[in-house]
Amino acid sequence: MDASDPVLIIKIGGNVLDHPPDTHSFLNKFIGLPHKKILIHGGGKLATDLSARLGMETKMVDGRRITDFETLKIATMVYAGWTNKSLVADLQAMGVNALGLSGADLNLVQAQKRPVRDIDYGWVGDVSKIFIKRWSFLLENGILPVLCAITHDRQGHLLNTNADTLASELACALVEKYPVKLIYCFEKRGVLLDQLDDQSVIPQLDKEAYLRLKEAGIISKGMIPKLENAFKASAKGIQDVYICAAQNIDQYQTSGTQICPSMIPNSTN
Amino acid sequence: MDASDPVLIIKIGGNVLDHPPDTHSFLNKFIGLPHKKILIHGGGKLATDLSARLGMETKMVDGRRITDFETLKIATMVYAGWTNKSLVADLQAMGVNALGLSGADLNLVQAQKRPVRDIDYGWVGDVSKIFIKRWSFLLENGILPVLCAITHDRQGHLLNTNADTLASELACALVEKYPVKLIYCFEKRGVLLDQLDDQSVIPQLDKEAYLRLKEAGIISKGMIPKLENAFKASAKGIQDVYICAAQNIDQYQTSGTQICPSMIPNSTN
Numbered sequence: 001m002d003a004s005d006p007v008l009i010i011k012i013g014g015n016v017l018d019h020p021p022d023t024h025s026f027l028n029k030f031i032g033l034p035h036k037k038i039l040i041h042g043g044g045k046l047a048t049d050l051s052a053r054l055g056m057e058t059k060m061v062d063g064r065r066i067t068d069f070e071t072l073k074i075a076t077m078v079y080a081g082w083t084n085k086s087l088v089a090d091l092q093a094m095g096v097n098a099l100g101l102s103g104a105d106l107n108l109v110q111a112q113k114r115p116v117r118d119i120d121y122g123w124v125g126d127v128s129k130i131f132i133k134r135w136s137f138l139l140e141n142g143i144l145p146v147l148c149a150i151t152h153d154r155q156g157h158l159l160n161t162n163a164d165t166l167a168s169e170l171a172c173a174l175v176e177k178y179p180v181k182l183i184y185c186f187e188k189r190g191v192l193l194d195q196l197d198d199q200s201v202i203p204q205l206d207k208e209a210y211l212r213l214k215e216a217g218i219i220s221k222g223m224i225p226k227l228e229n230a231f232k233a234s235a236k237g238i239q240d241v242y243i244c245a246a247q248n249i250d251q252y253q254t255s256g257t258q259i260c261p262s263m264i265p266n267s268t269n
Numbered sequence: 270m271d272a273s274d275p276v277l278i279i280k281i282g283g284n285v286l287d288h289p290p291d292t293h294s295f296l297n298k299f300i301g302l303p304h305k306k307i308l309i310h311g312g313g314k315l316a317t318d319l320s321a322r323l324g325m326e327t328k329m330v331d332g333r334r335i336t337d338f339e340t341l342k343i344a345t346m347v348y349a350g351w352t353n354k355s356l357v358a359d360l361q362a363m364g365v366n367a368l369g370l371s372g373a374d375l376n377l378v379q380a381q382k383r384p385v386r387d388i389d390y391g392w393v394g395d396v397s398k399i400f401i402k403r404w405s406f407l408l409e410n411g412i413l414p415v416l417c418a419i420t421h422d423r424q425g426h427l428l429n430t431n432a433d434t435l436a437s438e439l440a441c442a443l444v445e446k447y448p449v450k451l452i453y454c455f456e457k458r459g460v461l462l463d464q465l466d467d468q469s470v471i472p473q474l475d476k477e478a479y480l481r482l483k484e485a486g487i488i489s490k491g492m493i494p495k496l497e498n499a500f501k502a503s504a505k506g507i508q509d510v511y512i513c514a515a516q517n518i519d520q521y522q523t524s525g526t527q528i529c530p531s532m533i534p535n536s537t538n
Contacts, residue, residue, distance in 0.1 A: 054322055073351050080369075081350025082342050085419060085427055089373040093425035099375050100349075104358040105368045106412070137410070143375070150354060156362035158354055 006179040008037045011167035013186030014044030016246040029250040036139045042149045042163035043078040067122040067160040075160045079148035098144045103151030106134050111151035111159045125151045125159025130173035168229035172236040181240035182233050183252050189245045190256035206260040230259045275448040277306045280436035282455030283313030285515040298519040305408045311418045311432035312347040336391040336429040344429045348417035367413045372420030375403050380420035380428045394420045394428025399442035437498035441505040450509035451502050452521050458514045459525035475529040499528045
């Protein structure tokens with residue numbers, strides 16, 4: 001593969017995965033996109049549902065799951081098991097050479113268990129090392145990696161890692177070797193000015209505008225960590241960062257929100 | 270890799286996986302074995318436990334699980350999820366370049382949903398095609414494949430496949446390219462003459478003796494499909510087929526039961 005050929009890193013949100021017809025329709029458009037691709041996913045409602053059926057309580061802080069050992073098991077079973085292998089089987093049925101992965105496989109993504117400060121997140125990992133050569137090995141051999149949001153510490157422990165963060169970290173690592181496009185796909189059409197109006201997509205968003213909208217409470221909840229991750233990648237020099245609807249993945253450059261490099265000096269810190 | 274360098278296909282039984290210290294001790298000996306290796310596993314008690322906690326009934330016929338869609342989900346979550354990724358994380362911690370796989374990944378093992386005759390096995394797959402070149406690609410790149418007993422039909426459906434059968438089928442396919450050694454590891458020391466005496470290991474067993482012992486009721490239950498799979502591989506020309514204790518994997522050639530080619534003409538049909 002020519003190193004100037006871009007790599008598309010596409011993160012697919014949980015709500016889309018909860019509806020097999022939506023997933024199928026997304027995958028059909030996804031495989032039609034040019035360039036090398038990496039698909040990143042979490043697990044959607046299935047993990048929450050399974051926890052509930054087992055009488056376990058799902059604890060969330062700032063949109064992040066608190067992961068005790070039982071929750072880690074559930075997350076690994078759902079993300080790396082059913083969700084990952086279902087996506088791989090669907091892609092293989094479409095004739096695509098997909099390979100399902102966690103960060104532990106081939107030691108592709110190493111993480112550190114998050115240190116306990118105010119909050120003990122449990123078995124949650126922050127990405128510490130991404131092995132670019134191993135990713136190149138897969139991409140250059142015509143393999144489409146499907147990565148779930150489970151990593152490891154290389155000491156034998158699996159760790160739960162936020163899928164949005166994982167996508168951003170992978171983009172920031174691979175941009176050292178390839179032009180990278182990072183696309184966050186979810187159930188909405190992009191970043192909305194009015195949550196009740198699906199047509200109110202903000203076509204371009206820079207960090208200054210984002211901070212203003214966050215301050216005004218227009219951007220809130222789960223969108224905040226997603227945008228923080230998007231701006232982190234943008235600050236690292238990734239010019240193509242988009243947030244769009246999974247069903248518009250074939251028009252990702254025109255249908256959703258493009259994240260623009262910040263105009264504020266040092267605002268990326 | 271020299272094509273004359275053997276490939277060890279090692280199937281690890283569920284009871285060993287149920288006890289992390291046993292798994293760890295097994296893996297430590299396993300990684301010390303010479304030659305290229307493939308590790309195959311099912312899921313042990315965890316799948317049964319999870320089904321029970323969810324109020325699902327586990328149906329078995331002749332030692333084989335009947336797989337309705339919910340059971341397939343559980344099997345995929347446990348085998349391809351928690352069990353597979355735990356093994357991979359452990360091996361990576363030992364410095365081994367492990368890659369966790371199902372048959373769907375890279376389309377490594379294709380299967381057919383078993384046709385309904387007397388019994389409807391549900392989402393159970395019989396191996397139909399093994400892509401030797403893709404296995405070679407992994408082995409020749411220094412990767413240790415860890416394969417769980419989930420396959421696919423390449424029409425988008427995951428299938429549950431007996432892990433003993435999968436090991437035998439993989440051995441029968443890869444022997445076309447490599448000298449293959451097939452080793453079934455479990456909690457017992459080998460095929461026993463007396464189930465109550467762990468020292469009564471039969472050192473060598475041919476098909477004639479097996480049939481006599483089966484007739485006499487000395488070999489029964491779960492050992493029958495395991496041995497049928499072992500003899501199938503033996504009949505295909507694999508001279509090194511062993512059944513031994515997981516804790517004796519470092520002495521597999523001397524500590525357990527060696528399966529010998531049959532002396533009876535046509536007895537392999």
